[in-house]
Amino acid sequence: MSRRRVVITGMGWITPLGHDIETAWQRILGGQSGIAPITIFNATTFPTQFSAEVKGFKLADFLARDEYERHKDVSRQAGFALAAARLAWNDSGLAEANAIDRTMVGVYLGGGEGPMDFDHFATASVEGWDYGSNALDTRRWADMAGRLLQEIVEAEQDPNMAAGHIAQLFSLEGPNFNTLTACAASTQAIGEATNMIRRGDAQVMLSGGCHSMIHPFGVTGFNRLTALSTRNDDCTSASRPFDRTRDGFVLGEGAGMLILEELDHARARGAKVLAEITGYGSTADAFRITDIHEDGRGGIAAMQMAIADAGLTPHAIDYVSAHGTGTKENDKIESLAIKRVFQDRAHKVPVSSVKSMMGHLIAAAGACELITCILAIRDNVLPPTINYQHPDPDCDLDYVPNKKRETPVQTCLSNSFGFGGQNDTLVVTEFAEAG
Amino acid sequence: MRMNENRVVITGLGVVTPVGVGITETFDALVERRCGIDRIQSFDPSHFASQIAGEVTGVNVKDCVPKSYRKATKVMARDIVLAVIAAYHAVKDAGLRTKCLVERGEVEGGINVDSTRFGANIGAGLICADLNEVTGALATAVEHPDAPENRAFSLLKWGNEGMSNLTPLWLLKFLPNMLACHVTIVHDCQAPSNTITCGEASSHLAIGEAFRTIERGAADICICGGAESKVNPMGLMRQSLLHRLATDANDNPASACRPFDADRTGTVISEGSGLIILEQLQHAKARNATIYAELVGFGASANRSDWLKPQADGRALTLAITKALADAGQPPDAIELVNAAGVGTRAHDASEAAAVRNVFGDRASRLPVLATKGALGVNGAGSGAIDVAVTAMAMKRGVVPPSLNTEKVDPACGLDVVRGDPTDSHAELAVSVASALSGGQTAALVLRRFGQ
Numbered sequence: 001m002s003r004r005r006v007v008i009t010g011m012g013w014i015t016p017l018g019h020d021i022e023t024a025w026q027r028i029l030g031g032q033s034g035i036a037p038i039t040i041f042n043a044t045t046f047p048t049q050f051s052a053e054v055k056g057f058k059l060a061d062f063l064a065r066d067e068y069e070r071h072k073d074v075s076r077q078a079g080f081a082l083a084a085a086r087l088a089w090n091d092s093g094l095a096e097a098n099a100i101d102r103t104m105v106g107v108y109l110g111g112g113e114g115p116m117d118f119d120h121f122a123t124a125s126v127e128g129w130d131y132g133s134n135a136l137d138t139r140r141w142a143d144m145a146g147r148l149l150q151e152i153v154e155a156e157q158d159p160n161m162a163a164g165h166i167a168q169l170f171s172l173e174g175p176n177f178n179t180l181t182a183c184a185a186s187t188q189a190i191g192e193a194t195n196m197i198r199r200g201d202a203q204v205m206l207s208g209g210c211h212s213m214i215h216p217f218g219v220t221g222f223n224r225l226t227a228l229s230t231r232n233d234d235c236t237s238a239s240r241p242f243d244r245t246r247d248g249f250v251l252g253e254g255a256g257m258l259i260l261e262e263l264d265h266a267r268a269r270g271a272k273v274l275a276e277i278t279g280y281g282s283t284a285d286a287f288r289i290t291d292i293h294e295d296g297r298g299g300i301a302a303m304q305m306a307i308a309d310a311g312l313t314p315h316a317i318d319y320v321s322a323h324g325t326g327t328k329e330n331d332k333i334e335s336l337a338i339k340r341v342f343q344d345r346a347h348k349v350p351v352s353s354v355k356s357m358m359g360h361l362i363a364a365a366g367a368c369e370l371i372t373c374i375l376a377i378r379d380n381v382l383p384p385t386i387n388y389q390h391p392d393p394d395c396d397l398d399y400v401p402n403k404k405r406e407t408p409v410q411t412c413l414s415n416s417f418g419f420g421g422q423n424d425t426l427v428v429t430e431f432a433e434a435g
Numbered sequence: 436m437r438m439n440e441n442r443v444v445i446t447g448l449g450v451v452t453p454v455g456v457g458i459t460e461t462f463d464a465l466v467e468r469r470c471g472i473d474r475i476q477s478f479d480p481s482h483f484a485s486q487i488a489g490e491v492t493g494v495n496v497k498d499c500v501p502k503s504y505r506k507a508t509k510v511m512a513r514d515i516v517l518a519v520i521a522a523y524h525a526v527k528d529a530g531l532r533t534k535c536l537v538e539r540g541e542v543e544g545g546i547n548v549d550s551t552r553f554g555a556n557i558g559a560g561l562i563c564a565d566l567n568e569v570t571g572a573l574a575t576a577v578e579h580p581d582a583p584e585n586r587a588f589s590l591l592k593w594g595n596e597g598m599s600n601l602t603p604l605w606l607l608k609f610l611p612n613m614l615a616c617h618v619t620i621v622h623d624c625q626a627p628s629n630t631i632t633c634g635e636a637s638s639h640l641a642i643g644e645a646f647r648t649i650e651r652g653a654a655d656i657c658i659c660g661g662a663e664s665k666v667n668p669m670g671l672m673r674q675s676l677l678h679r680l681a682t683d684a685n686d687n688p689a690s691a692c693r694p695f696d697a698d699r700t701g702t703v704i705s706e707g708s709g710l711i712i713l714e715q716l717q718h719a720k721a722r723n724a725t726i727y728a729e730l731v732g733f734g735a736s737a738n739r740s741d742w743l744k745p746q747a748d749g750r751a752l753t754l755a756i757t758k759a760l761a762d763a764g765q766p767p768d769a770i771e772l773v774n775a776a777g778v779g780t781r782a783h784d785a786s787e788a789a790a791v792r793n794v795f796g797d798r799a800s801r802l803p804v805l806a807t808k809g810a811l812g813v814n815g816a817g818s819g820a821i822d823v824a825v826t827a828m829a830m831k832r833g834v835v836p837p838s839l840n841t842e843k844v845d846p847a848c849g850l851d852v853v854r855g856d857p858t859d860s861h862a863e864l865a866v867s868v869a870s871a872l873s874g875g876q877t878a879a880l881v882l883r884r885f886g887q
Contacts, residue, residue, distance in 0.1 A: 041590065046594035046598075047594075113561050119588075123587075129570050131574070136567050140482075142668060146676075149676060154672075155677060155873055158634060160871060164873070164874035164876070165742055167737035168741060168742055172737060173754055174735075175735035176875070177876070179632065180632040181612040220605075220606075224598060224599075225604065282628065284615070284626070285619075285625070286550065286620050287620065289616055289620065419607065421620070422615075
C-alpha cells in the first residue's frame with residue numbers, strides 16, 4: 001500500500017515583517033530588514049539592544065469579539081499563535097467546510113514558553129534576598145511573590161498553552177502535542193504531524209510554532225552565551241548569515257502556522273493545495289551541550305534522512321532554506337554539512353537564510369521558513385540572504401546574496417538546528433496530482 | 436490485532452521517585468505502602484499554604500554519567516539531573532551496553548547499541564530557574580543598595596553589570612530540550628529525538644510518539660518518558676496560585692494526596708523521572724532482552740472546552756482512551772487494569788473517572804484502578820512515565836500496588852481503586868492514561884502482557 005500523501009492547504013504567520021503572508025513575503029523578496037532597537041523593555045544597557053519585534057499586533061483584529069474575550073489573557077507568543085492559526089484556518093477553507101470530523105483534526109506546535117512576569121519576579125527577588133546573610137529568604141520571597149504574581153499570567157507561561165487555546169478556538173479534538181526542541185521545534189512539529197497523518201492518526205493537523213524571547217531573561221540568556229549579535233550601532237545589518245563579519249544571531253518573535261492535510265481529505269472538500277510535504281528527518285548530535293558536532297554529523301544525517309524519506313536524491317533539491325543563524329559556528333558547520341550532502345552539486349544549489357531579515361524566531365523559525373519555501377515554489381523566486389558583503393572561506397556556497405532570484409523552484413529543503421544538538425529537516429515539493 | 440510488522444515492547448524501566456530509585460525499589464515501596472510525601476526539606480516552605488512535597492533524596496548524578504562528563508553536571512537543572520539518573524537505570528535495566536555504561540566500566544564487552552538507531556523522546560516541563568542563583572544575581576542590580584526601604588530592582592543596572600553574575604551557560608540549564616540533550620550525549624542516541632512539553636500528559640505523548648517512531652522503522656530502540664521537579668519555591672508558588680494543592684495536611688503530609696477519595700482536597704507537588712526503553716520486538720528477541728510488556732495502542736486528544744478547567748464529562752480523555760483501544764484493535768471489555776492519573780483534586784479526578792465510566796460502562800465500577808499519586812505526588816512531565824513503568828511492572832509481577840489515602844472512594848467517581856492491600860492481577864491488557872492539568876492535552880497507552 002502506498003503511503004498517504006500530506007499536503008499543505010493553508011498557512012498564516014505573524015512576523016516582524018508583517019502580519020499576513022503577502023505583505024511579509026514581498027518585504028522578504030525586497031530584502032527588507034525587520035530589525036530595530038528593542039521597544040518591549042528598556043534594553044539600553046544590555047550588550048544587545050535590538051531585535052526583530054512584531055509591530056502593531058492586536059489579537060482582537062484576528063478574533064471575533066466573543067473569541068477575543070475568551071482568549072485575551074494569552075501570553076504574547078500564544079496571541080501570535082492564535083492569530084496565525086486563524087489566518088491559516090481561513091486560508092485552508094476549513095472554516096467553511098462541512099462535515100469535518102474534528103476528532104481527526106489535531107494540533108502539533110513547536111510552542112515556546114511564555115515570557116516570565118519579569119518585573120514582578122525581579123521585585124519579589126530583591127525583596128526576598130537577605131543582603132545580610134547573602135541568601136534568599138524563601139519566606140519573604142513567598143510573601144512578596146504570592147502578592148505580586150498572578151494566577152493567569154503564570155498559567156499562560158506553560159509551553160503547551162498555545163496548543164490548548166487553539167484546540168478550544170477551533171474545537172479540535174485530534175491529537176494535541178507541543179514540542180520544545182529550541183530552535184528546531186516547529187520544523188520538528190511539522191515533521192511529526194506529517195507522520196501522524198501518514199499513519200492515519202489524524203486527517204488534518206494544524207502545525208507550526210510560536211515564540212517570543214524578546215524579554216529581559218531571554219536576551220540575558222543569549223547574551224551570556226554570547227550567541228547574539230551586538231552590532232548596536234548598525235542593527236538593521238546585524239543579522240548577516242554566512243558573511244565573514246557575522247557576530248551572532250538577532251532575536252525575532254512571531255508565529256507560523258500551516259494546515260497539513262491528507263491528500264484525499266483535501267481533494268474531497270475541493271481544497272486548494274499549496275504544496276506537499278514529502279520528507280522529514282530528525283537526529284540528535286549526541287555530542288556536546290554547547291557545540292555543534294564539528295563535522296556536522298547530525299545535520300548531515302537529518303538532511304539525508306529527509307531526502308530519503310521523500311524518495312529523492314540530492315539532485316532533486318532546488319533550494320535550501322538554511323538554518324543560517326549568523327553565528328560563527330552554525331553557518332560554518334551548516335555549510336560544511338550541505339557540502340557533504342550535496343557533494344559536487346553543493347556550489348550549484350542556492351542556499352539562503354531569511355533570518356537575515358526576520359531575525360531568529362527560535363521555536364517559530366522553522367515554520368516561518370517552511371512557509372517561505374512554499375512561497376518560493378509558488379512564485380518561482382528565491383528569497384535573498386541580505387547583509388552578505390564579505391565572503392568567508394568557511395562559507396563558500398551560493399547564498400543568494402542580497403537580491404531575490406527568479407528561477408524555477410519545485411523542491412525545497414528546510415533546515416532547523418537547535419541548541420543541544422537537535423537537527424530537523426523538511427522537504428517540501430510543488431504539488432503534482434500524480435505524485 | 437494490529438497490522439504492523441514492527442511490534443514494540445518495553446525492555447527497560449528506569450524511575451527516580453520520592454520512594455525509591457530504580458523500578459524494583461520504587462515498586463516494592465509502593466507495594467509496602469510507603470509514602471514519599473513529607474514536609475519540604477530543600478527550602479523553608481513555612482510561608483506557603485502547602486508546605487509538603489515528594490522529594491527525591493540520596494541520589495548523585497555523578498554516579499550515573501561517565502567520568503569525562505562530570506563537569507557537565509554543573510549545568511544541569513534538577514529536572515535534567517533526574518532525567519539523567521533515570522536514563523542510567525533504564526539502560527542498565529534493559530541490558531543495553533551504552534556508551535555511558537561502557538565508559539564507566541560497569542559492563543563487560545563493548546557497546547551493543549547502534550547509535551544511529553537509538554532514539555530519545557523525553558517529556559519536560561517549564562523548568563523553574565534555580566531561585567537562589569537567579570535572585571542572587573537580580574539582587575545585585577538595585578537602586579539604593581544600602582537603604583533597604585528604598586531598594587528597588589533596576590533593569591538598567593541588570594543590563595550593565597547584574598547579568599554578568601549569571602554563569603555564561605545559565606540559559607542551557609533551563610531549555611526543556613536539555614533533558615534529551617544530556618541523555619542523548621551520555622548514552623549516544625543519534626536517531627530521532629524529541630522533547631514533548633505538555634504538562635502531565637508529556638510522558639504519555641512522548642512514549643506514544645516513540646512507539647510510532649519504532650513502528651515506522653526510524654529507530655530500533657527509544658528511551659522515552661519524562662522528568663520534572665516542581666519542588667522549588669517557584670514551582671510551589673505556581674501550583675499554589677492555580678489552587679490545585681491540598682493545604683489542609685501540612686501536619687500530616689502522608690495523608691495529603693487522596694486519589695478519587697470522597698474527602699480529597701487537592702494534590703501535592705513532587706519531583707521525579709521515568710524513562711522507559713521501547714524496543715522493536717525482533718531486536719529485543721535477538722539480544723535475549725527481558726520483556727516487561729508489549730505496547731499495543733496509543734491515542735491522544737484535547738480538551739475543546741477549556742485550556743485550564745477539566746471537562747466534567749471527561750470527553751477529551753474518553754476520546755484518547757477510545758483511540759488507543761482502536762489502535763490496539765481491542766474492545767473495552769478486553770481491558771482488565773486501568774492506571775489512572777488520580778492527582779487528587781476534586782475536578783480532575785471527577786473528570787478522569789467520568790472518562791473511565793464513559794469507556795467501560797458498567798464494568799468501570801469493577802475494573803481495578805492503579806493510582807500512585809497518594810505515595811508519589813505530582814511532578815508534572817515525569818509522572819506519566821513513572822505510572823507506565825509501575826503498570827508494566829504490575830503486569831509482570833502480577834501484583835497491583837494499592838493507592839495510598841484512598842479510603843472511601845468518592846461515589847461520584849464510581850471506580851474500584853485498588854486500596855488497602857496489594858491485589859493480585861493477571862491482566863492481559865491494561866490502559867494507562869494522563870491529562871495535562873494546564874493546556875488540556877490527553878493521552879492513553881495500552882499495554883499487553885507479553886507471552887512468548
